[in-house]
Amino acid sequence: xxxxxxxxxxxxxxxxxxxxxxxxxxxxxxxxxxxxxxxxxxxxxxxxxxxxxxxxxxxxxxxxxxxxxxxxxxxxxxxxxxxxxxxxxxxxxxxxxxxxxxxxxxxxxxxxxxxxxxxxxxxxxxxxxxxxxxxxxxxxxxxxxxxxxxxxxxxxxxxxxxxxxxxxxxxxxxxxxxxxxxxxxxxxxxxxxxxxxxxxxxxxxxxxxxxxxxxxxxxxxxxxxxxxxxxxxxxxxxxxxxxxxxxxxxxxxxxxxxxxxxxxxxx
Ligand SMILES: NC(=O)c1ccc[n+]([C@@H]2O[C@H](COP(=O)([O-])OP(=O)(O)OC[C@H]3O[C@@H](n4cnc5c(N)ncnc54)[C@H](OP(=O)(O)O)[C@@H]3O)[C@@H](O)[C@H]2O)c1
Numbered sequence: 001x002x003x004x005x006x007x008x009x010x011x012x013x014x015x016x017x018x019x020x021x022x023x024x025x026x027x028x029x030x031x032x033x034x035x036x037x038x039x040x041x042x043x044x045x046x047x048x049x050x051x052x053x054x055x056x057x058x059x060x061x062x063x064x065x066x067x068x069x070x071x072x073x074x075x076x077x078x079x080x081x082x083x084x085x086x087x088x089x090x091x092x093x094x095x096x097x098x099x100x101x102x103x104x105x106x107x108x109x110x111x112x113x114x115x116x117x118x119x120x121x122x123x124x125x126x127x128x129x130x131x132x133x134x135x136x137x138x139x140x141x142x143x144x145x146x147x148x149x150x151x152x153x154x155x156x157x158x159x160x161x162x163x164x165x166x167x168x169x170x171x172x173x174x175x176x177x178x179x180x181x182x183x184x185x186x187x188x189x190x191x192x193x194x195x196x197x198x199x200x201x202x203x204x205x206x207x208x209x210x211x212x213x214x215x216x217x218x219x220x221x222x223x224x225x226x227x228x229x230x231x232x233x234x235x236x237x238x239x240x241x242x243x244x245x246x247x248x249x250x251x252x253x254x255x256x257x258x259x260x261x262x263x264x265x266x267x
Contacts, residue, residue: 003245006031008136009082010244013065013123014092016043018192019142022233023089023240028056030241035078036060038092065092065119075126084133087244090120091142093164095157098198109156116160117167124171137180138244141168142236145188145259161186165255172253181252183243188259189221190231226261 010027014020015036024034028051036051036058038044044060051058059081063074078085096112097104120141131137146158147165165184172182195217203213222230236258242248243256257263 001242001245001247003030003241003247005241005244008032008086008244009035009084009130009134010087010089011035011037011078011085011123011127012089012091013037013119016040016047016060018194019187019190019233019236020089020091021047022237023091024058025051025054025056026234026237026241027087027244028054028058032057032087033082034058035082037063037065037074039064065123066114068122071119071122071126075130079130082130085127085130086134086136087138087140088123088127088131089140089142089240090123090164092119093142093144093161094194095154095197097156098154098201101155104156112156112160113163116157117163120164120167131180132178134180136244136246136249137175137178138248139168139171139175139180139182140240140243141165141182141184143168143184143186143255145186145257145262147184147186148255148257148265149263168255169253176252181243181248183248183252184255185236185239185243186255186257186259186263187236188225188231188257188262190233190236191218192233224262225259229260231258231260 010032012020012024015024016038024036028034041062044062048058048060061074061077063070065071094115097108141164143165144161147161150158168182168184199213199217203210239258
Protein backbone atom coordinates (compact mmCIF):
# COMPACT_ATOMS: atom_id res chain seq x y z
CA UNK A 1 0.00 0.00 0.00
CA UNK A 2 1.44 3.37 -1.04
CA UNK A 3 1.66 5.59 2.08
CA UNK A 4 2.69 8.81 0.31
CA UNK A 5 4.88 9.97 3.20
CA UNK A 6 7.99 10.91 1.21
CA UNK A 7 9.23 14.32 2.35
CA UNK A 8 6.57 14.72 5.07
CA UNK A 9 7.82 16.37 8.27
CA UNK A 10 7.06 14.19 11.29
CA UNK A 11 7.69 15.05 14.97
CA UNK A 12 7.72 12.16 17.44
CA UNK A 13 8.03 12.63 21.21
CA UNK A 14 9.64 9.96 23.39
CA UNK A 15 11.46 8.72 20.32
CA UNK A 16 14.79 7.48 21.68
CA UNK A 17 13.45 4.04 22.54
CA UNK A 18 10.43 1.79 22.71
CA UNK A 19 7.29 2.56 20.72
CA UNK A 20 8.37 6.12 19.83
CA UNK A 21 11.62 4.94 18.31
CA UNK A 22 9.84 2.33 16.24
CA UNK A 23 7.38 4.98 15.00
CA UNK A 24 10.24 7.31 14.05
CA UNK A 25 12.05 4.50 12.20
CA UNK A 26 8.90 3.49 10.33
CA UNK A 27 8.26 7.05 9.08
CA UNK A 28 11.92 7.39 8.06
CA UNK A 29 11.70 4.17 6.04
CA UNK A 30 8.82 5.78 4.14
CA UNK A 31 11.05 8.74 3.23
CA UNK A 32 9.73 11.24 5.80
CA UNK A 33 11.93 13.83 7.57
CA UNK A 34 11.67 12.78 11.20
CA UNK A 35 12.31 14.97 14.23
CA UNK A 36 12.93 12.79 17.27
CA UNK A 37 12.77 14.19 20.77
CA UNK A 38 13.41 12.84 24.27
CA UNK A 39 15.45 13.94 27.29
CA UNK A 40 18.72 11.99 27.23
CA UNK A 41 20.78 13.32 24.33
CA UNK A 42 23.07 10.28 24.05
CA UNK A 43 20.21 7.79 23.67
CA UNK A 44 18.48 10.13 21.25
CA UNK A 45 21.62 10.36 19.14
CA UNK A 46 21.85 6.56 19.00
CA UNK A 47 18.31 6.40 17.60
CA UNK A 48 19.03 9.18 15.08
CA UNK A 49 22.30 7.53 14.01
CA UNK A 50 20.44 4.27 13.43
CA UNK A 51 17.97 5.98 11.10
CA UNK A 52 20.56 8.03 9.24
CA UNK A 53 22.83 4.97 8.96
CA UNK A 54 19.98 3.14 7.22
CA UNK A 55 19.61 6.00 4.72
CA UNK A 56 16.78 7.86 6.48
CA UNK A 57 16.38 11.56 7.23
CA UNK A 58 16.29 12.34 10.95
CA UNK A 59 17.30 14.96 13.49
CA UNK A 60 17.28 14.64 17.25
CA UNK A 61 16.50 17.55 19.57
CA UNK A 62 16.76 16.82 23.29
CA UNK A 63 13.97 18.25 25.44
CA UNK A 64 11.97 17.40 28.53
CA UNK A 65 8.50 17.93 27.10
CA UNK A 66 6.93 18.17 30.56
CA UNK A 67 8.66 21.57 30.81
CA UNK A 68 6.97 24.43 28.95
CA UNK A 69 10.24 26.30 28.37
CA UNK A 70 11.86 23.22 26.81
CA UNK A 71 8.89 22.65 24.50
CA UNK A 72 9.23 26.29 23.41
CA UNK A 73 12.95 25.87 22.70
CA UNK A 74 12.28 22.57 20.88
CA UNK A 75 9.81 24.14 18.45
CA UNK A 76 12.02 27.19 17.86
CA UNK A 77 14.69 24.75 16.66
CA UNK A 78 12.19 22.80 14.55
CA UNK A 79 10.96 26.03 12.95
CA UNK A 80 14.51 27.01 12.02
CA UNK A 81 14.75 23.84 9.94
CA UNK A 82 11.23 23.19 8.64
CA UNK A 83 8.53 25.46 7.23
CA UNK A 84 5.74 23.10 8.14
CA UNK A 85 4.93 20.06 10.25
CA UNK A 86 2.77 17.35 8.68
CA UNK A 87 2.52 14.85 11.52
CA UNK A 88 2.81 15.16 15.31
CA UNK A 89 2.95 11.92 17.30
CA UNK A 90 2.45 12.60 21.01
CA UNK A 91 3.99 9.37 22.23
CA UNK A 92 5.55 10.12 25.61
CA UNK A 93 3.78 8.74 28.59
CA UNK A 94 4.63 6.98 31.80
CA UNK A 95 3.09 4.95 34.60
CA UNK A 96 5.10 7.19 37.00
CA UNK A 97 4.44 5.01 40.08
CA UNK A 98 4.07 1.21 40.01
CA UNK A 99 2.12 1.25 43.28
CA UNK A 100 -1.44 0.75 44.44
CA UNK A 101 -3.90 3.63 44.97
CA UNK A 102 -3.10 3.94 48.72
CA UNK A 103 0.58 4.52 48.07
CA UNK A 104 0.39 7.03 45.21
CA UNK A 105 0.87 10.59 46.48
CA UNK A 106 -0.72 13.82 45.25
CA UNK A 107 2.61 14.78 43.73
CA UNK A 108 2.70 11.52 41.77
CA UNK A 109 -0.86 12.12 40.53
CA UNK A 110 0.22 15.59 39.37
CA UNK A 111 3.33 14.14 37.75
CA UNK A 112 1.18 11.58 35.97
CA UNK A 113 -1.07 14.34 34.61
CA UNK A 114 1.97 16.33 33.54
CA UNK A 115 3.61 13.45 31.66
CA UNK A 116 0.49 11.91 30.14
CA UNK A 117 -1.59 15.00 29.40
CA UNK A 118 0.20 18.35 29.73
CA UNK A 119 3.20 17.26 27.68
CA UNK A 120 0.86 16.57 24.74
CA UNK A 121 -1.12 19.77 25.33
CA UNK A 122 2.08 21.82 25.11
CA UNK A 123 3.44 19.90 22.13
CA UNK A 124 0.21 20.32 20.17
CA UNK A 125 -0.12 24.02 21.04
CA UNK A 126 3.45 24.66 19.91
CA UNK A 127 3.09 22.55 16.74
CA UNK A 128 -0.23 24.02 15.57
CA UNK A 129 1.06 27.04 13.63
CA UNK A 130 3.27 24.74 11.54
CA UNK A 131 0.63 21.96 11.29
CA UNK A 132 -1.68 24.60 9.78
CA UNK A 133 0.87 25.05 6.97
CA UNK A 134 0.44 21.40 5.96
CA UNK A 135 -1.95 20.22 3.27
CA UNK A 136 -2.46 17.01 5.29
CA UNK A 137 -1.96 17.76 8.98
CA UNK A 138 -2.19 14.74 11.27
CA UNK A 139 -1.96 14.39 15.05
CA UNK A 140 -1.77 11.12 16.96
CA UNK A 141 -1.93 10.59 20.71
CA UNK A 142 -0.56 7.33 22.09
CA UNK A 143 -3.02 6.41 24.84
CA UNK A 144 -3.44 3.00 26.46
CA UNK A 145 -5.92 0.17 26.70
CA UNK A 146 -6.28 1.30 30.34
CA UNK A 147 -7.99 4.52 29.18
CA UNK A 148 -11.14 2.69 28.06
CA UNK A 149 -10.79 -0.59 29.91
CA UNK A 150 -9.12 0.06 33.25
CA UNK A 151 -8.35 -2.71 35.69
CA UNK A 152 -7.72 -1.98 39.37
CA UNK A 153 -4.03 -1.51 38.60
CA UNK A 154 -2.47 2.00 38.35
CA UNK A 155 -5.60 4.22 38.55
CA UNK A 156 -3.43 7.36 38.21
CA UNK A 157 -2.13 6.10 34.84
CA UNK A 158 -5.51 4.96 33.51
CA UNK A 159 -7.26 8.19 34.52
CA UNK A 160 -4.68 10.41 32.85
CA UNK A 161 -4.62 8.26 29.70
CA UNK A 162 -8.42 8.56 29.59
CA UNK A 163 -7.99 12.33 29.77
CA UNK A 164 -5.57 12.14 26.86
CA UNK A 165 -7.99 10.14 24.73
CA UNK A 166 -10.75 12.62 25.58
CA UNK A 167 -8.45 15.52 24.68
CA UNK A 168 -7.75 13.85 21.34
CA UNK A 169 -11.49 13.76 20.59
CA UNK A 170 -11.97 17.43 21.56
CA UNK A 171 -9.07 18.51 19.40
CA UNK A 172 -10.35 16.48 16.45
CA UNK A 173 -13.60 18.49 16.65
CA UNK A 174 -11.77 21.77 16.98
CA UNK A 175 -9.29 21.13 14.18
CA UNK A 176 -11.52 19.33 11.65
CA UNK A 177 -12.58 22.60 9.97
CA UNK A 178 -8.89 23.28 9.36
CA UNK A 179 -8.35 19.88 7.76
CA UNK A 180 -6.18 18.51 10.58
CA UNK A 181 -7.09 14.94 11.54
CA UNK A 182 -6.59 13.93 15.18
CA UNK A 183 -6.79 10.35 16.45
CA UNK A 184 -5.66 8.37 19.45
CA UNK A 185 -4.17 4.89 19.57
CA UNK A 186 -4.55 2.61 22.57
CA UNK A 187 -1.88 -0.06 22.74
CA UNK A 188 -2.20 -3.16 24.87
CA UNK A 189 0.91 -4.65 26.55
CA UNK A 190 4.09 -4.12 24.52
CA UNK A 191 7.50 -5.05 25.90
CA UNK A 192 9.72 -1.94 26.07
CA UNK A 193 12.25 -0.61 28.56
CA UNK A 194 9.33 0.92 30.47
CA UNK A 195 8.70 -2.62 31.78
CA UNK A 196 12.08 -2.83 33.50
CA UNK A 197 10.80 -1.35 36.77
CA UNK A 198 7.87 -3.75 36.91
CA UNK A 199 10.20 -6.65 36.09
CA UNK A 200 12.47 -5.56 38.96
CA UNK A 201 9.50 -5.63 41.34
CA UNK A 202 8.56 -9.15 40.18
CA UNK A 203 12.18 -10.28 40.58
CA UNK A 204 12.20 -9.04 44.20
CA UNK A 205 8.78 -10.44 45.02
CA UNK A 206 9.34 -13.88 43.48
CA UNK A 207 13.08 -14.08 44.30
CA UNK A 208 14.00 -14.80 40.69
CA UNK A 209 16.51 -13.24 38.28
CA UNK A 210 15.55 -10.18 36.24
CA UNK A 211 15.51 -12.29 33.09
CA UNK A 212 13.18 -14.86 34.67
CA UNK A 213 10.99 -12.07 36.00
CA UNK A 214 10.73 -10.64 32.47
CA UNK A 215 9.69 -14.03 31.12
CA UNK A 216 7.07 -14.40 33.88
CA UNK A 217 5.66 -10.96 33.09
CA UNK A 218 5.44 -11.64 29.35
CA UNK A 219 3.78 -15.01 29.96
CA UNK A 220 1.27 -13.53 32.41
CA UNK A 221 0.33 -10.67 30.10
CA UNK A 222 0.26 -12.78 26.93
CA UNK A 223 -2.23 -15.15 28.59
CA UNK A 224 -4.77 -12.30 28.63
CA UNK A 225 -4.37 -11.45 24.94
CA UNK A 226 -6.85 -13.15 22.58
CA UNK A 227 -4.20 -13.26 19.83
CA UNK A 228 -1.91 -15.06 22.27
CA UNK A 229 1.12 -12.78 22.38
CA UNK A 230 2.08 -9.36 23.68
CA UNK A 231 2.59 -6.61 21.11
CA UNK A 232 5.68 -5.15 19.52
CA UNK A 233 6.44 -1.45 18.97
CA UNK A 234 6.15 -2.10 15.23
CA UNK A 235 2.49 -3.11 15.72
CA UNK A 236 1.79 0.50 16.76
CA UNK A 237 4.10 2.09 14.19
CA UNK A 238 2.22 0.49 11.30
CA UNK A 239 -1.03 2.11 12.39
CA UNK A 240 0.68 5.52 12.70
CA UNK A 241 1.84 5.26 9.08
CA UNK A 242 -1.68 4.42 7.95
CA UNK A 243 -3.23 7.30 9.93
CA UNK A 244 -0.70 9.72 8.40
CA UNK A 245 -1.39 8.48 4.87
CA UNK A 246 -4.10 9.56 2.40
CA UNK A 247 -5.84 6.23 3.11
CA UNK A 248 -6.97 7.80 6.40
CA UNK A 249 -8.20 11.09 4.94
CA UNK A 250 -11.71 10.55 6.35
CA UNK A 251 -10.64 9.20 9.75
CA UNK A 252 -10.59 11.66 12.63
CA UNK A 253 -11.72 11.74 16.26
CA UNK A 254 -11.44 8.02 16.71
CA UNK A 255 -9.60 5.83 19.19
CA UNK A 256 -8.06 2.69 17.74
CA UNK A 257 -6.97 -0.23 19.90
CA UNK A 258 -3.77 -2.10 18.99
CA UNK A 259 -4.06 -4.78 21.61
CA UNK A 260 -4.38 -8.25 20.08
CA UNK A 261 -8.13 -8.19 20.79
CA UNK A 262 -8.03 -7.31 24.51
CA UNK A 263 -10.62 -4.56 24.38
CA UNK A 264 -13.91 -6.26 25.27
CA UNK A 265 -16.45 -3.66 24.10
CA UNK A 266 -18.08 -4.71 20.82
CA UNK A 267 -18.30 -1.10 19.58
N1 LIG B 1 4.80 -0.41 26.59
C1 LIG B 1 3.52 -0.68 26.82
O1 LIG B 1 3.15 -1.79 27.22
C2 LIG B 1 2.49 0.38 26.61
C3 LIG B 1 1.13 0.01 26.66
C4 LIG B 1 0.16 0.99 26.46
C5 LIG B 1 0.52 2.29 26.23
N2 LIG B 1 1.86 2.63 26.18
C6 LIG B 1 2.18 4.03 25.93
O2 LIG B 1 3.02 4.12 24.80
C7 LIG B 1 3.92 5.23 24.94
C8 LIG B 1 5.35 4.76 24.77
O3 LIG B 1 5.62 3.77 25.74
P1 LIG B 1 7.00 2.99 25.80
O4 LIG B 1 6.74 1.74 26.56
O5 LIG B 1 7.61 2.90 24.44
O6 LIG B 1 7.88 3.97 26.70
P2 LIG B 1 9.44 3.91 27.06
O7 LIG B 1 10.06 2.65 26.56
O8 LIG B 1 9.50 4.19 28.53
O9 LIG B 1 10.04 5.13 26.26
C9 LIG B 1 9.70 6.40 26.66
C10 LIG B 1 10.36 7.41 25.75
O10 LIG B 1 9.94 8.70 26.17
C11 LIG B 1 11.07 9.48 26.54
N3 LIG B 1 10.61 10.36 27.63
C12 LIG B 1 10.16 9.97 28.83
N4 LIG B 1 9.84 11.07 29.55
C13 LIG B 1 10.08 12.14 28.77
C14 LIG B 1 9.95 13.54 28.93
N5 LIG B 1 9.51 14.06 30.07
N6 LIG B 1 10.28 14.36 27.91
C15 LIG B 1 10.74 13.84 26.74
N7 LIG B 1 10.88 12.52 26.52
C16 LIG B 1 10.56 11.68 27.52
C17 LIG B 1 12.14 8.48 26.90
O11 LIG B 1 13.47 8.98 26.75
P3 LIG B 1 14.18 9.81 27.95
O12 LIG B 1 13.96 9.02 29.20
O13 LIG B 1 15.61 9.94 27.54
O14 LIG B 1 13.49 11.14 27.97
C18 LIG B 1 11.88 7.41 25.83
O15 LIG B 1 12.41 7.81 24.59
C19 LIG B 1 3.62 5.83 26.30
O16 LIG B 1 2.73 6.90 26.16
C20 LIG B 1 2.98 4.68 27.05
O17 LIG B 1 2.14 5.15 28.09
C21 LIG B 1 2.84 1.71 26.37
